[in-house]
Amino acid sequence: MTPRPLADDRKAPGPMTHEPETWLALAGGVGAARFLRGLVRAVPPNEITALVNTGDDCSFYGVHVSPDCDIVTYTLAGMIDGERGWGLEGDTFQLVDALEQLGHQVWFRLGDRDYATCLHRTLRMAGGAGLAQVADELRQRFGVAVRIVPMSEDPCPTNVRLTDGRVLHFEEYLIREGSPDTVAGVDLSAAEAAKPAPGVLDAIAEARAILVCPSNPVVSVGPILAVPGVRDAIAAAGVPVVAVSPIVGGKPVKGPAAQLLRGVGCEVSALGVAEFYREWITGFVIDEQDADHAKAIEALGLDVRVVDTIMRDAEAAEGVARAVLELAG
Amino acid sequence: MTPRPLADDRKAPGPMTHEPETWLALAGGVGAARFLRGLVRAVPPNEITALVNTGDDCSFYGVHVSPDCDIVTYTLAGMIDGERGWGLEGDTFQLVDALEQLGHQVWFRLGDRDYATCLHRTLRMAGGAGLAQVADELRQRFGVAVRIVPMSEDPCPTNVRLTDGRVLHFEEYLIREGSPDTVAGVDLSAAEAAKPAPGVLDAIAEARAILVCPSNPVVSVGPILAVPGVRDAIAAAGVPVVAVSPIVGGKPVKGPAAQLLRGVGCEVSALGVAEFYREWITGFVIDEQDADHAKAIEALGLDVRVVDTIMRDAEAAEGVARAVLELAG
Numbered sequence: 001m002t003p004r005p006l007a008d009d010r011k012a013p014g015p016m017t018h019e020p021e022t023w024l025a026l027a028g029g030v031g032a033a034r035f036l037r038g039l040v041r042a043v044p045p046n047e048i049t050a051l052v053n054t055g056d057d058c059s060f061y062g063v064h065v066s067p068d069c070d071i072v073t074y075t076l077a078g079m080i081d082g083e084r085g086w087g088l089e090g091d092t093f094q095l096v097d098a099l100e101q102l103g104h105q106v107w108f109r110l111g112d113r114d115y116a117t118c119l120h121r122t123l124r125m126a127g128g129a130g131l132a133q134v135a136d137e138l139r140q141r142f143g144v145a146v147r148i149v150p151m152s153e154d155p156c157p158t159n160v161r162l163t164d165g166r167v168l169h170f171e172e173y174l175i176r177e178g179s180p181d182t183v184a185g186v187d188l189s190a191a192e193a194a195k196p197a198p199g200v201l202d203a204i205a206e207a208r209a210i211l212v213c214p215s216n217p218v219v220s221v222g223p224i225l226a227v228p229g230v231r232d233a234i235a236a237a238g239v240p241v242v243a244v245s246p247i248v249g250g251k252p253v254k255g256p257a258a259q260l261l262r263g264v265g266c267e268v269s270a271l272g273v274a275e276f277y278r279e280w281i282t283g284f285v286i287d288e289q290d291a292d293h294a295k296a297i298e299a300l301g302l303d304v305r306v307v308d309t310i311m312r313d314a315e316a317a318e319g320v321a322r323a324v325l326e327l328a329g
Numbered sequence: 330m331t332p333r334p335l336a337d338d339r340k341a342p343g344p345m346t347h348e349p350e351t352w353l354a355l356a357g358g359v360g361a362a363r364f365l366r367g368l369v370r371a372v373p374p375n376e377i378t379a380l381v382n383t384g385d386d387c388s389f390y391g392v393h394v395s396p397d398c399d400i401v402t403y404t405l406a407g408m409i410d411g412e413r414g415w416g417l418e419g420d421t422f423q424l425v426d427a428l429e430q431l432g433h434q435v436w437f438r439l440g441d442r443d444y445a446t447c448l449h450r451t452l453r454m455a456g457g458a459g460l461a462q463v464a465d466e467l468r469q470r471f472g473v474a475v476r477i478v479p480m481s482e483d484p485c486p487t488n489v490r491l492t493d494g495r496v497l498h499f500e501e502y503l504i505r506e507g508s509p510d511t512v513a514g515v516d517l518s519a520a521e522a523a524k525p526a527p528g529v530l531d532a533i534a535e536a537r538a539i540l541v542c543p544s545n546p547v548v549s550v551g552p553i554l555a556v557p558g559v560r561d562a563i564a565a566a567g568v569p570v571v572a573v574s575p576i577v578g579g580k581p582v583k584g585p586a587a588q589l590l591r592g593v594g595c596e597v598s599a600l601g602v603a604e605f606y607r608e609w610i611t612g613f614v615i616d617e618q619d620a621d622h623a624k625a626i627e628a629l630g631l632d633v634r635v636v637d638t639i640m641r642d643a644e645a646a647e648g649v650a651r652a653v654l655e656l657a658g
Binding site: 062098113141 | 390392420421423425428430431432433440441442444445448449451452455467
């Protein structure tokens with residue numbers, strides 16, 4: 001929530017009013033950011049709170065990288081590298097190139113200005129600031145009105161177990177290994193033992209509706225839900241909870257959702273995700289290509305909307321957001 | 330000393346021989362680097378050891394910056410930004426620019442690739458490596474045959490006391506404050522309490538001669554001399570110790586030597602520096618512009634050579650080096 005200008009406060013003296021209720025969006029990285037880019041066209045940005053996965057957070061080159069928080073921030077700031085879906089548009093890679101020449105492994109190619117964001121986070125945290133405070137500072141520095149709240153300030157690494165017995169941090173799985181289809185399971189035990197970040201449970205309690213971005217159900221939404229207290233708070237809020245299917249025509253729009261859904265024994269389809277989410281959501285938005293799943297999803301007790309969910313631009317994303325808002329009533 | 334190829338060792342089996350004696354150069358930053366660029370043309374580079382000041386070392390943006398070690402390494406690698414005299418040629422400044430936009434003070438403008446060098450140092454030291462080991466790794470990575478040995482692995486910040494009572498780290502004095510002429514004194518107490526780095530005392534003991542680069546006498550050569558054991562080792566070595574005057578025509582060629590010499594009560598002239606060094610050097614090379622000081626310097630008991638000491642290119646630097654070597658001969 002951005003503070004209202006002082007002039008407004010002076011016009012309306014008297015007892016403090018409650019903050020307006022917010023639209024709370026559970027968010028991972030690229031898919032969430034694209035959805036939020038549409039949502040800010042449909043409702044006032046300062047009435048949106050993004051509750052963001054930190055299971056991807058990792059230390060690289062001495063700095064705390066928070067991929068999903070930064071993808072959401074950069075996207076809403078209009079500064080994302082649209083082609084890659086992460087990092088800053090026009091960023092350079094001098095630092096990682098030079099590190100490589102000094103013998104470092106640089107499979108995580110953090111851009112120079114992107115590194116500065118992470119270095120700022122690291123220096124602020126070394127000075128005693130919390131991850132949530134820094135995420136809030138950063139989104140303000142980048143001129144983003146949407147509140148960005150990391151799910152936890154505790155380390156919550158999502159680990160992926162492979163059929164060959166190896167256990168990899170999600171970023172190792174995704175980037176270094178190229179998302180092989182040999183997932184034996186996903187370990188969210190760090191998130192399951194973490195405390196929600198300051199503001200998380202309040203943001204859920206104050207939400208007028210909870211929107212689940214078209215993010216990876218297993219490694220983006222899953223970790224948020226795994227943080228103790230989050231699922232209970234969502235249930236206690238008693239508001240509509242509407243998700244967008246990240247699976248379109250039986251395939252994820254982007255990323256390794258298919259491998260991960262299969263790895264946890266879930267069908268890679270809109271229906272499969274609806275079943276994965278059914279216990280805690282009330283509505284589900286699916287793509288026209290999956291219209292034949294609508295009846296089966298309704299049979300799970302969920303409200304369904306069928307629209308074009310491919311967010312090729314901000315206008316298309318706005319259409320998806322409006323469908324979600326309709327279901328969230 | 331770069332290891333000799335294994336083939337050579339095989340040709341000459343038998344008892345280990347001593348390492349060849351080395352030319353030991355006491356070195357600060359820019360002036361030292363330019364002199365060494367000439368010295369490597371006059372003697373085999375792998376017979377030179379640069380004993381480098383670390384009084385300028387400082388932490389910026391989370392990394393250990395070692396300005397003099399890096400200036401010497403970059404210069405000998407042929408990669409220095411010749412115009413600035415520090416940093417890597419063609420480096421970019423995305424990181425500090427981005428940090429500035431995030432609210433950081435960035436008066437120390439570390440380039441992106443230069444930052445990578447310092448980050449490598451920091452990560453290696455966090456992993457348990459010593460500053461000397463990292464300096465040696467870095468010079469090898471940069472293809473530099475001259476051995477580069479930092480004077481100490483302990484923090485040795487050189488502090489400058491100003492007449493207004495402020496005490497500044499040397500980099501704050503030099504860069505942030507722009508070297509004001511209000512120096513009340515120089516505090517080398519950290520160097521005076523430090524241990525010599527591994528290899529320092531051995532390098533002095535093994536030297537066939539000790540060369541004092543045309544560096545700032547107060548804040549470049551001074552800290553090296555202040556490290557306990559260094560001065561005694563130089564005296565005990567019993568070899569020629571030949572300095573090049575950093576003062577030419579009554580002015581330093583570059584940098585704030587005038588302010589600092591005045592601040593410690595020393596005359597800003599070739600003679601003044603000769604007096605400052607007289608107790609532990611045996612020879613002094615001065616510029617043609619200061620030829621009228623030669624007699625007075627000889628009267629201090631020093632051998633003197635008068636040459637053109639302006640090192641406008643590597644060939645000119647070689648001339649200065651050859652004059653030093655003659656005196657050290």
